[in-house]
Amino acid sequence: MAEAERIIGTPDIPEAEHGADGGQDAEGGGQDAEGAQRPTGKRKIAVLFGVALVAYALDLVSKMVVVAKLEHHEPIDVVGDLLRFNAIRNAGAAFGMGEAYTIIFTVIATGVIVVIARLARKLYSLPWAIALGLLLGGALGNLTDRIFRSPGVFKGAVVDFIAPKGFAVFNLADSAIVCGGILIVLLSFRGLDPDGTVHKD
Numbered sequence: 001m002a003e004a005e006r007i008i009g010t011p012d013i014p015e016a017e018h019g020a021d022g023g024q025d026a027e028g029g030g031q032d033a034e035g036a037q038r039p040t041g042k043r044k045i046a047v048l049f050g051v052a053l054v055a056y057a058l059d060l061v062s063k064m065v066v067v068a069k070l071e072h073h074e075p076i077d078v079v080g081d082l083l084r085f086n087a088i089r090n091a092g093a094a095f096g097m098g099e100a101y102t103i104i105f106t107v108i109a110t111g112v113i114v115v116i117a118r119l120a121r122k123l124y125s126l127p128w129a130i131a132l133g134l135l136l137g138g139a140l141g142n143l144t145d146r147i148f149r150s151p152g153v154f155k156g157a158v159v160d161f162i163a164p165k166g167f168a169v170f171n172l173a174d175s176a177i178v179c180g181g182i183l184i185v186l187l188s189f190r191g192l193d194p195d196g197t198v199h200k201d
Helices: 002-009 012-069 099-122 126-148 172-189
Strands: 076-079 083-090 158-164
Touching: 012 083, 012 099, 012 126, 012 158, 012 172, 099 126, 126 158, 126 172, 158 172
Parallel strands: none
Antiparallel strands: 076 083, 083 158
């Protein structure tokens, strides 16, 4: 009888333990999945603001040097007559366009910064983090000029100095904005969303 109880009862114990362990493993797996997902999103946000900070710092420092050393001086030839540094003040948008709408461009730049900051909460894609970081850094760079440079707050003229032959004069902030925009277009064509979702047609 004892032998029969042992034979019959023994399988019940491993099944119970296996069920308990299996439930814990499944739950633990879900927790691990969530745990892995959250830091990933935080890392992408860190990349976004890191790229933005680098782009903003490079633009800010370059403009300070240009204003101190190049403004009101003769242009400097960098690559023959193909590329030169020529300091100018631009009240318009990128590449000297729309000088009569300085305040409008200031409002647009502010709106871009707000949208990017809100979008960052749903960011799980590294390429999108880099693209948005470039846009954010460039927008902040030119917005700083519009707020703090003459002729006044929200009407300030942006410092431009990169002058390729036969092209408009621009700065590093403009370059960051254009590069970020191009990257966003490419990501959109590939069907990659900021949250990491890939759409295949």
